[in-house]
Amino acid sequence: MxxxxxxxxxxxxxxxxxxxxxxxxxxxxxxxxxxxxxxxxxxxxxxxxxIRTVKLSPPKLASAAIQVETVKRTVLQPTCTLSGRLDYDQNRHVSIRSACEGILTEILGQPGNEVTRGQVVARIISPEVGQARSEVQSRLAALQLAENEQIRQSEICNGVQELVTLIRSGESPENIVTGMATESLGDYGRTLIEAYARMRSAIAIADGSREAADVGAIAGRIQTEREREKQTSEAALASLIDQALFDAKQQCKQSAAAAEAAQRDVDIALQRLNALLGPAARVVTQDSFSQVKNDTLSSVDLVSPIDGTVEERLLTATERVSVGVPIFTIADTSHLWAEADIRQSDWGAITVGLGQIVTITAPAIANTSFEGKVIVVGRRVDVATGAAPLVAAITSSDSRLRPGMFIRMIVPTNAARDVIAVPTKAVVVHENQTFVFVADSESEFRRVDVTTGEQQNEMTEITAGIKVGDQIVVEGVFKLKSEILLASEEE
Structure with a gap:
């Protein structure tokens, strides 16, 4: 009608x-x-x-579930989206390999198993490791002998010095023998004490007959011989003392050098053993090696160097293990790398830097985004792809994130701007005209045409049409649009 x-x-x-x-x-x-x-x-x-204003009755207002927000200014960061894929964090992704030849005897980790750092995941038998452990045992025994000899020579050197001090002080041979009974002197004690006793006897004889020779009681020739004997004994003792001190010090130094050489041999043997056990194994020291039993000399434990999950097992028990051949792949998938390519056409616009946060989404995981911290901004352009790498580290416990998954990385381009922006869901487009609904009251809503700018993070910039403080509809917009279109048809 x-x-x-x-x-x-x-x-x-x-x-x-x-x-x-x-x-x-x-x-x-x-x-x-x-x-x-x-x-x-x-x-x-x-x-x-x-037809630019909609007033809803209470029943329609209740069914429309209208929600209103206040228009405000926000910081809008222009961005671009790069394609890429997830990969393992190369710092938390390792291949378990053997550093020695052997036979794989026991598998203790299976794909999907959680492992901790230092946990044994497999065992092998290696004759090469057995020889290395045997060499360490021999070197440790030689070191013990060398150290014992060094201690003995050091005690002899100290004893000889103490003996010489007593001799030079004029102590009686009897007291010296008694006092030095518990000291280590080697052959020097007997030689020096005997020479000291002969010298004291020669001195006593020469001094005792000197008065008699002076009064002619004994021949002068005899006195002269006694004086010569005294001097000879004194010179002999002095020479023995010098030689004893020198020899004792030299032997002490030689024994110390021998002990140091023996220690170096032990260190070299331990280093070779640790190299065969691998960098992830617990380091074998002199103290810990003494706990190894003979029946485990050739056994090698392969351990995980990180906390993570067994991603792959490449060998089975009883197989021969070669040096450097992977046996397991272990990774900590709570830390991943998002690797994207910056094409030459985008290189000039992208302003991302190290440490900056970027947004990462995956089409396989709807309505979810992740934060990544930029760790690599490549400078070298790949000849094959014509792109430079951009790598961001992701830390997330979401098990849906998997290496190899396709992702999109949202990175900043130009400088951020302070603008008026509203949720994108509040913006309506009809017949090439963009508009929003402004709430004039709790039940009355007015269509306001707007001019839009850039979009980011589900926010749309508004360059004209509304102002800060306006109340706009963000939920129930479709219902209001339908009411307007219906009203237009009825007119």
């Missing part, structure tokens, strides 16, 4: 207009015709105003 009425009014207007153009120019249209045209214009204006 309304469409028929609108059609009739339009037809009348055409008739009136036609009548107007048929009148002579000297005769203006009547006032009735002018009033009718004004009425038609007022009706059209009123209809246009009516």
């Amino acid at each position: 309304q469409k028929k009425l609108r059609y009739a009014i339009g037809l009348c207007a055409l008739v009136v207009s036609g009548a107007y153009f048929l009148w002579p120019r000297s005769e203006p249209p009547s006032m009735e015709s002018a009033d009718l045209g004004a009425t038609e214009m007022d009706f059209a204006t009123e209809s246009a105003a009516e």
Whole structure:
């Protein structure tokens, strides 16, 4: 009925207009015709105003679930999206390999098993390791002998010095023997004490007969021989003392050098053993090696160097193990790398730097985003792909993230701007016109045409149409749009 009425009014207007153009120019249209045209214009204006405002009844308002937010300014960071894939964190992804030849005797880790750092995941038998452990045992025994000899020579050197001190102080041989009974002197003690006793005897004889020789009681020749014997014994003792001190010190130094050489041999043997056991194994020291039993000399434990999950097992028990051949792959998948390519066309616009946070999404994981910290901004362009690498580290316990998964990395391009922005879901487009709904009251909503700018993170920049503080509809927008379209059809 309304469409028929609108059609009739339009037809009348055409008739009136036609009548107007048929009148002579000297005769203006009547006032009735002018009033009718004004009425038609007022009706059209009123209809246009009516369809820009929606007022919902309480039942419709309840079903629409309208939600309103206050327009405010926000920081909008222009971005671009790069394609890439997830990969293992190369610092938390290792291949378990053997550093020696052997036979794989026991598998203690299976794909999917959680392992901790230092946990044994396999065992092998290696004759090479057995020989290395045997060499360490021999070197340790030689070291023990060398250290014992060094201690003995050091005690002899100290004992000889103490003995010489007593001799030079004039202590009696009897007291010296008694006092030095518990000291280590080697052959030097007997030699020096005997020479000391002979010297004291020669001195006593020469001094005791000197008065008799002076009065002629004994021949002068005899006294002269006694004096010569005294001097000879003194010189002999002095020479023995010098030689004993020198020899004792030299032997002490030689024994110390021998002990140091023996220690170096032990260190070299331990280093060779640790190299065969591998860098992830517990380091074998002199103290820990003494705990190894003979029946485990050739046994080698392969351990995990990190906390993670067994991703792959490449060998089975009883297989021969070669040096450097992977046996397990272990990774900590809570730490991954997102690797994207920066094409040459995007290189000039991207402003990302080390340590900056980027947003990462995966099509396989809907409605979820992850933060990544940039760790590599490649400078070398790959010849094959024409792109430079951009790598961001992700730390997440989400088990849905898997190495090899396709991802998109959202990175900043230009400088951030302070703008008016609204949720993208609040913006409506109809017949190439963009608009939002402004809440004039709890039940009345007005369509406001806006001009939009850039979009980011489900926010849309508004460059014209609304201002800070306006109340816009962010939920129930589709319901309001439907009401407007329905009202337009009824008009």
